[in-house]
Amino acid sequence: MVDISKRRFFTRKKIDSKQIRLPWVNSIQAFSDLCTRCGHCIDACETSIIIKGDGGYPSIDFTIDECTFCYKCAEICPEPIFNSEDSQPWDAKASINDSCLAHHNVECRSCGDACETMAIQFKLRLGGVALPKIELGECSGCGACVSICPTSSISVSNL
Ligand code: SF4
Ligand code: SF4
Ligand code: SF4
Structure with a gap:
């Protein structure tokens, strides 16, 4: 049986750190290491601005709409990628x-x-x-x- 963490490691792609990811992501490294590309955040986003970006990783597209800072993407994510809601969402x-x-x-x-x-x-x-x-x-x-x-x-x- 293949260890899931190893499988993630081998299938992981290098992500573009300049692309805007999701609000409250605690670090681009954690996002790159831990995001499984499950897409739950895409379905949860109330303004549908989260799209599948490079390598299938979620990315923000402001040409669709704005971020309302609803925190739904962070809430639904099963991985420890996000900071708490009371912190600043991003820079x-x-x-x-x-x-x-x-x-x-x-x-x-x-x-x-x-x-x-x-x-x-x-x-x-x-x-x-x-x-x-x-x-x-x-x-x-x-x-x-x-x-x-x-x-x-x-x-x-x-x-
Ligand atoms: S905080 Fe809400 S509106 Fe903003 S990206 Fe996340 S789910 Fe979408
Ligand atoms: S807060 Fe910043 S990103 Fe939002 S509408 Fe104003 S200038 Fe644009
Ligand atoms: S819900 Fe979390 S693990 Fe799933 S794609 Fe979004 S950020 Fe990645």
Whole structure:
């Protein structure tokens, strides 16, 4: 009979540490070592943003929706991968690139309207429309600003 822990070891693939995994994951190493790719977190996610990523490991896709920090993924996971709910879910933060409409002098404040924590502020400037600026201290990395952006100019990553 094959030892299950050995089987996991031999079938384990190297995961991309830059990809956003799940909120409250205690370390990328623990996730890589202990996640069995069972998919229970995918079924539990209330906004369906958990997808099968590289090698079948769960990954977050903010182009679908935002993370509501419901903790259901952590709750259902049978492995000791997650921190307790009262800790900070992750270090993920949003950033906006130059394809943003406001950078091309087109008025748009969709991301600001979507941001519950009001982390996106618009700074007025002479001779152009107001530009969005993210106050990183206020950003929870929820991803609500990602799918709303008409030019796909926002990404969320671990800083
Ligand atoms: S905390 Fe909730 S909404 Fe966020 S990824 Fe987990 S299950 Fe989905
Ligand atoms: S529920 Fe846990 S073990 Fe299963 S795929 Fe999700 S993170 Fe991995
Ligand atoms: S990721 Fe969430 S908290 Fe951060 S700027 Fe976007 S909407 Fe606001």
